[in-house]
Structures are given as structure tokens and as C-alpha cells.
Amino acid sequence: MSMDAEIARIFETLYELLDRYEMSRAPLQQYFADNLVRINRAGYTWEEFERGRRELEADLKKEGDLQPELFRLFEQLCTQYVLCDSAERAAIRARVADRKNLGCLIRSYADHLAAQIQHVQDTPKLRLALAAVSIENCSSDYRDTLTTLADLYVRAEEVGIEPRRLFESGSEFATDSHTAGACESLARMLRDFGTYAVVTERRRMGRPYHQA
Numbered sequence: 381m382s383m384d385a386e387i388a389r390i391f392e393t394l395y396e397l398l399d400r401y402e403m404s405r406a407p408l409q410q411y412f413a414d415n416l417v418r419i420n421r422a423g424y425t426w427e428e429f430e431r432g433r434r435e436l437e438a439d440l441k442k443e444g445d446l447q448p449e450l451f452r453l454f455e456q457l458c459t460q461y462v463l464c465d466s467a468e469r470a471a472i473r474a475r476v477a478d479r480k481n482l483g484c485l486i487r488s489y490a491d492h493l494a495a496q497i498q499h500v501q502d503t504p505k506l507r508l509a510l511a512a513v514s515i516e517n518c519s520s521d522y523r524d525t526l527t528t529l530a531d532l533y534v535r536a537e538e539v540g541i542e543p544r545r546l547f548e549s550g551s552e553f554a555t556d557s558h559t560a561g562a563c564e565s566l567a568r569m570l571r572d573f574g575t576y577a578v579v580t581e582r583r584r585m586g587r588p589y590h591q592a
Contacts, residue, residue: 387460387468391475394453398482401446411436454489458511462553469553473517477560483516487528490516491590494531500540506532510550510570517555518563525563527589529573530582537583544574 411433418424461472476482493509496502509532518525529547536543551570558564573579582589 384468387457387464387472390453390457390460394450394457394482395479397446397449397453398479398485401450402481404440404444404446408433408436408440450485451489451492454486454512455508457486458489458508458515461511461515462507469514473515473555476515477517477519483519484524486512487516487524488590490528491531494528494535494588494590497532497535497539497541502539503541503546506536506541506543506546507550510546511553513570514550514554514566518559518561518566518569520561522559522561522563525561525566525569526576526578527582529569530576530578531588531590533573533579534582535588547571547573 415424415429415432419426419429457472461469464472476486490509490512493505493512497505513525513528513532516525533543533547536546547570551567554567554570556565556567559566563569569576
């Protein structure tokens, strides 16, 4: 199977699975719509909101958790992405941007990988996560990208991986232009990321921004 055909197969399977995933998450979306507006009113607190959200998510997972299958497809897509030429990578980013919520899910895959980095031998997971960030291309809020990258950078340091070189290498697959999420250049962000204040903040926190 050619690379183009393999990527097409991944997206076909991904779109079908995403339809099912979004349908399964509909009760959670309704929960947000019904309860976010209640916070700090009539004694309803953020803590209560979060407790209810966690309980609902746990119940939904019992009915069938599609996230692991989504993450397996993201792994395949990220693996293909780094093997592509620049035109094919641009096409992948465009297809992801065209599908609502897909970019955020791919970035959540990078967050998932950050939590999976436990040893120096997990360097391939960091590379996959950087590919995922590149595919998502800071398409929503650049602050979400910053915190994801900070978790990856500092987690790598914590287990003995030198992240600077890997981030610089990852910049070769990233865009060097303004993104929808107000990042001037994701490639430059990756090259210089060790100098960002969010890295220092993440080190001081001693815990990830994004919990697995």
C-alpha cells in the first residue's frame, strides 16, 4: 500500500470512529451546557461541577470507551506524518483542521503520551507527541499548545531525556507561519521552547498541566 493510500485509509477509519465517539460524548456535552452556567450560583461550586463531570465520564466509559482506538489511529497518523514530504504534511494538517474537534483530540493524544513517558527508552513517544502537536498546528488557543509542550519538555527532563534536540528536530515538520490559534510560528516555538517561561513554571509546579 502506498503512503497516500495508507493515509487515506487512516482518515477513512478515523472519521467513522470520530462520528461514533462524538455521539457517545453527547451526554457530556449536554452536561456542560446545563451546568457551566450554574457555577457560583445558588451554592453550586466548581468542585461540584467537576465531581459530576468525572462521575458522568466514568459511566460513559463503562458503556464503551472509544478513546484507545482513537489513540491507535493517531499513532498511525503521526508515524506516517513524519515520513511524508512537506506537501503531504500540509494536506494532513488541512484535513484535521476541516473536522471539528479532531485537532483538540490529537492534542489530547500528545497529553496522553506525556504521561506515558517514564524512561529514556520512551524517546519515541516524545517524537510521536511532537508530531501530534505539529498536526494540530496550534489551531485553537496557543496557550493550550504551550502547556502541552511544557508537559512534554519537562517530563522528558524528569526521566533523563534531553528534549532540546528533539524539539528542534520536531520543528522541521511544523509550520513556520501564523496559525489559527495565534501562534506566529510553531516551528520557531519548538526550536526555542527551552527558553519559554512556561517551561520554568512547569518545573516549579512539579506536576503536569494536563492530568492523564
